[in-house]
Amino acid sequence: MGSTLHRTELQGYAYATRSSHRQSARLLARHDDAGLRIEIQGDGKAVIGGAYLSQVTIDPPLGRSPRKLTLPDGTVFETDDHEGIKQLTGRTHGTVLHDIEAFRPRLFGVIALCLAATWVLWRYGLDIMVAVAIAFTPAILVEQIDNGTLKTMDFAMAKPSELSDGDKAEVTQIYRKLLASLPEAEREKHSFDLQFRNMPGVGPNAFALPGGTMVMTDALAETFSDPDVIAGVLGHEIGHVVEEHGLKRLYRSLSLYVLIAFLAGDTGPILEDVILEGNLLLSLSFSRAQETSADRFGLALAKEAGFNPSGLLLFFETLQNAYGGREPTQWMSTHPSSSERLRAIEAFIDTL
Incomplete structure (x- = not known):
């Protein structure tokens, strides 16, 4: 999931291990010999949790919903900064799909392609399915x-x-x-x-x-x-x-x-x-x-x-x-x- 890191800090909220208390926090990222390490800091720069990115579970993007990162010890960090997460993880399957689903002019092309595929299925696929169904009736x-x-x-x-x-x-x-x-x-x-x-x-x-x-x-x-x-x-x-x-x-x-x-x-x-x-x-x-x-x-x-x-x-x-x-x-x-x-x-x- 590695990539060239252009941003080192993300703003968001955090939940400490086994705690439901939501607090303002920031995520800091830095490279060391073992890889990309992230650290979650709360108010007063108190460290809430940290781990290497390879150990972190990152929820796939879903519309404009906040992205959630879960550390091995249970610490959770949430952020609306989708671009920041993309800088951390690089282009994954989830981010590519998220980009496609985002409302941009090319979305009209995707919609047109879906409609065309639906028409082809109706025009040709249904006849094939009917023939198969009759054969097995x-x-x-x-x-x-x-x-x-x-x-x-x-x-x-x-x-x-x-x-x-x-x-x-x-x-x-x-x-x-x-x-x-x-x-x-x-x-x-x-x-x-x-x-x-x-x-x-x-x-x-x-x-x-x-x-x-x-x-x-x-x-x-x-x-x-x-x-x-x-x-x-x-x-x-x-x-x-x-x-x-x-x-x-x-x-x-x-x-x-x-x-x-x-x-x-x-x-x-x-x-x-x-x-x-x-x-x-x-x-x-x-x-x-x-x-x-x-x-x-x-x-x-x-x-x-x-x-x-x-x-x-x-x-x-x-x-x-x-x-x-x-x-x-x-x-x-x-x-x-x-x-x-x-x-x-x-x-x-x-x-x-």
Whole structure:
């Protein structure tokens, strides 16, 4: 801790060994053959304590708080003279950090650097953490998320389906053809299950949960009897499952804290609420990139299964015509559509 000493005296206060009495004091420093020796003097130059600097414990700097030096015999010296302490000790790790934290123009640079690092973490680090979390998510947990979300849906907005057994069988047959066209690894990875619900006010809709549970409204089957349309919509939802869009949006919404807690093996109360209630998952929306990706996946899957991929295009065009260019509110919350999206679907169909 040695350095070239430019100052030999510091003013401050001292506490003698085993005493709580605070008294004005000064610290004197001088070199001898054994090193730098300091001496604490009180009123009348009475010596309170002394030791070599190497034997003294010096608290690290903390803002403008007084620096405290503790001698081996328990004598304590306090001073506000940070520069004087720096002359005694030289530049240590603590003083360098203290200098960085001090309010100077360069502090704005440090703040800017911290903000930039935070942005990089949010922009790239979070996606990496999400990918790792998904990779280590046990299948049983995903199944519980599906079950919890479905129970919440049944309690809050859904009623038992009123479709006939024949109508359900026709849709189920289309669904099975789509699944049969998936790679075997994907069929085994997810627990695909088609559910029917009567959901007044939601309109013609279908949506997929992370584990593979898929819910189709009665209104979708009643409004669209064309198998190509049903195949396009269900293929789109299968795309969300295969590409794990549900888990990605769920983990991103739960913040870094829950991701870290989950990776450490403690799901915590927030994730438990999601598993038990499913409210958060129902409130989330897919990103435009995820929707585009699911569109392309569904179109390709529908064609692979023997259906006309233009069915998905017909579905969106019908919705636009029926709602005057605006899709129903519930559909917009989970499947944002636009003229640009229709053009993108048309362009992709041309490449199939």
